[in-house]
Amino acid sequence: MAEKPKRLNLNQKYQLMTRGLDWETTYQSMDEVFPYDRYEGIKIKDWDKWQDPFRLTMDAYWKYQAEKERKLYAILDSVAQNNSQLNISDGRYMNAVKIWMQGVTPLEYAAFRGFAMLGRGFRGAGARVACQFQSIDEMRHYQTQVHAFSHYNKYFNGFNQYSRIRDRAWYLSIPKSYFEDAVSAGPFELITAISFSFEYVLTNLLFMPFVSGAAYNGDMATTTFGFSAQSDESRHMTLGLEIIKFMLEQHEDNLPIVQEWLDKWFWRGYRLLGLVGTMMDYMLPKKVMSWRQAWEIYWEDNGMALFNDLARYGLRPPKHHEAATKEKYRITHEFWSTIYQFSHATALYTWIPTTEELDWLSAEYGELFDTVYRPRYEYWQELHEKGERFFQKRLPVVCNVCQIPIFHTMPDDPLMNCCLVSEYKGTKHQMCSQGCLDIFNREPEKYCQAYIPPQQIYQGNCGGASLEDYRKWLHIKDEETGEYYGSEDHVMWEQWQAQAAKPTGVAPAS
Amino acid sequence: MAENVFIALQNNPDAQPIIEAIVDDNPGAVVNDSPGMVKIDCPKRLVIKRVTVEEKIGGEFNLQDIHLTLISLSGNIEEDDDEFVLHWNF
Ligand SMILES: [Fe+2]
Ligand SMILES: [Fe+2]
Ligand SMILES: [Zn+2]
Numbered sequence: 341m342a343e344k345p346k347r348l349n350l351n352q353k354y355q356l357m358t359r360g361l362d363w364e365t366t367y368q369s370m371d372e373v374f375p376y377d378r379y380e381g382i383k384i385k386d387w388d389k390w391q392d393p394f395r396l397t398m399d400a401y402w403k404y405q406a407e408k409e410r411k412l413y414a415i416l417d418s419v420a421q422n423n424s425q426l427n428i429s430d431g432r433y434m435n436a437v438k439i440w441m442q443g444v445t446p447l448e449y450a451a452f453r454g455f456a457m458l459g460r461g462f463r464g465a466g467a468r469v470a471c472q473f474q475s476i477d478e479m480r481h482y483q484t485q486v487h488a489f490s491h492y493n494k495y496f497n498g499f500n501q502y503s504r505i506r507d508r509a510w511y512l513s514i515p516k517s518y519f520e521d522a523v524s525a526g527p528f529e530l531i532t533a534i535s536f537s538f539e540y541v542l543t544n545l546l547f548m549p550f551v552s553g554a555a556y557n558g559d560m561a562t563t564t565f566g567f568s569a570q571s572d573e574s575r576h577m578t579l580g581l582e583i584i585k586f587m588l589e590q591h592e593d594n595l596p597i598v599q600e601w602l603d604k605w606f607w608r609g610y611r612l613l614g615l616v617g618t619m620m621d622y623m624l625p626k627k628v629m630s631w632r633q634a635w636e637i638y639w640e641d642n643g644m645a646l647f648n649d650l651a652r653y654g655l656r657p658p659k660h661h662e663a664a665t666k667e668k669y670r671i672t673h674e675f676w677s678t679i680y681q682f683s684h685a686t687a688l689y690t691w692i693p694t695t696e697e698l699d700w701l702s703a704e705y706g707e708l709f710d711t712v713y714r715p716r717y718e719y720w721q722e723l724h725e726k727g728e729r730f731f732q733k734r735l736p737v738v739c740n741v742c743q744i745p746i747f748h749t750m751p752d753d754p755l756m757n758c759c760l761v762s763e764y765k766g767t768k769h770q771m772c773s774q775g776c777l778d779i780f781n782r783e784p785e786k787y788c789q790a791y792i793p794p795q796q797i798y799q800g801n802c803g804g805a806s807l808e809d810y811r812k813w814l815h816i817k818d819e820e821t822g823e824y825y826g827s828e829d830h831v832m833w834e835q836w837q838a839q840a841a842k843p844t845g846v847a848p849a850s
Numbered sequence: 851m852a853e854n855v856f857i858a859l860q861n862n863p864d865a866q867p868i869i870e871a872i873v874d875d876n877p878g879a880v881v882n883d884s885p886g887m888v889k890i891d892c893p894k895r896l897v898i899k900r901v902t903v904e905e906k907i908g909g910e911f912n913l914q915d916i917h918l919t920l921i922s923l924s925g926n927i928e929e930d931d932d933e934f935v936l937h938w939n940f
Contacts, residue, residue, distance in 0.1 A: 349930070350929065350931050393928065394929060396917075400914060404914070404917045404918060408918065411918075540924075544922050544924075547921070547922065548858060548884075548887065548889070548921065551887075552884040553885070555885040555887075556885035556886075567921050574921070574922055575917075577922070577923070577924075578923075578927055581926070628884060629884075641852045641854060642924050644851075645853050645924070645938060646924060648852060648853065648938065649940055651940065
């Protein structure tokens with residue numbers, strides 16, 4: 341009788357299924373076949389030293405992903421069947437989901453493309469396999485998000501033009517330019533930017549406190565795809581940390597290059613996450629945690645522990661992280677104040693927080709909030725009550741690097757606007773911060789070519805030079821923009837609440 | 851000095867035995883509950899032992915199954931058939 345074959349252990353299986361799959365090319369030289377993985381200056385002596393600590397093989401990957409999808413789609417079906425849009429905490433909440441759909445979901449698609457490039461670009465097979473997994477993951481994130489949001493699109497404004505406005509809306513160039521900056525760099529910078537700086541160091545802030553907030557606000561769909569995506573993200577983060585360690589272990593010349601990338605991409609990522617902080621502080625009617633607190637946990641504690649660990653390679657924490665920490669008391673208030681004034685030029689609604697919410701912000705942010713931001717909100721509220729809802733009449737000046745309106749203040753003076761200028765080839769370029777200025781000055785030839793939407797709009801290149809023409813070009817209707825109270829979303833939400841209060845349940849109109 | 855590693859798991863029945871096993875095997879672990887998720891912090895090192903999870907569920911457990919409930923983590927990873935370890939080296 342044949343002996344029962346012994347099962348391979350995890351490590352043996354990984355070695356067998358990820359090594360010896362590739363070969364040294366002979367028809368063409370390896371440099372011709374992999375033309376992009378050397379020009380950045382990163383030196384790799386032995387690609388076989390690359391290890392996936394999860395030891396994930398293709399068969400296990402498909403098994404787990406299939407299981408995740410089964411669970412996810414069962415819940416998405418039930419969200420649709422059970423009218424789960426009625427269970428969210430408040431109609432305002434949906435604007436956070438709109439930001440996700442308009443700003444984050446297209447990044448998933450961009451990540452899919454970027455990692456498909458990396459899955460072809462590295463000459464080491466182990467790294468290629470990990471990037472191919474990630475590419476497929478990112479496509480899954482994109483698809484599951486579109487699927488999840490399609491249910492909300494039946495009821496709420498702001499979702500239906502997501503792919504058009506991704507390319508056309510001025511404010512969506514913030515996330516868009518971030519990824520385009522990354523995918524137009526070389527492969528090692530791309531993976532450092534996305535897998536390490538963004539996914540390892542920063543996306544915990546998006547996927548943990550914010551998605552937990554979605555759960556708290558009754559949004560089953562976002563919670564489910566969010567955590568399902570984040571389970572892949574753990575793998576992506578691990579890839580990010582491994583690539584950093586791998587580059588640093590392979591050659592000492594790699595350290596200064598990697599350090600510069602970390603400096604750049606920490607700041608780029610941090611600027612982008614200001615938007616997520618604003619969603620947490622202002623767009624979740626039921627609060628889980630403030631941006632300040634999340635920053636303390638995920639950066640000051642967890643992020644610094646990571647850099648304490650990496651110090652053995654000679655790596656230091658990214659430049660300007662102290663400034664980011666100083667800004668934790670104000671960044672979200674500055675951001676919300678800006679969106680509030682410009683929401684008539686977005687596919688979003690904004691509002692002044694309720695008194696209770698202002699009290700929560702006061703408790704979380706203390707004196708600075710009470711002296712600077714709260715009085716401003718109360719003034720705007722007064723104007724609104726008089727029928728003079730405040731909107732800016734023109735589009736803002738945006739930073740030439742992060743593309744965020746230049747609303748930020750000096751690290752040590754929250755009352756002084758920060759606008760730094762760099763002159764390059766006879767043109768002045770404005771930046772929001774020392775972090776962004778450094779990034780510009782390091783690669784001026786790249787950033788002087790940046791597409792800056794407000795400038796293009798005023799040059800008449802976006803359907804015409806007036807706000808009205810521009811909105812038409814976006815295919816956004818007036819009713820989808822501006823103030824939340826009195827909006828179509830608000831009216832519908834109030835009707836649902838009134839119906840729910842009736843003793844004889846009447847099915848809500850769709 | 852900041853020195854925690856962490857693991858975050860979905861707050862669902864599949865994750866319960868894993869969470870309990872972590873608490874048993876890591877005296878320094880601090881469990882933070884949040885809507886929909888549980889984040890467990892631990893100074894320097896956190897281990898998940900297969901045998902402990904198997905005791906909790908009363909059956910076999912493959913450590914790679916944590917991918918189904920995992921939300922996020924921080925720390926260098928060491929994984930084999932018996933243990934899943936997160937650690938910092940400083
Ligand atoms: Fe993703
Ligand atoms: Fe990812
Ligand atoms: Zn900037």
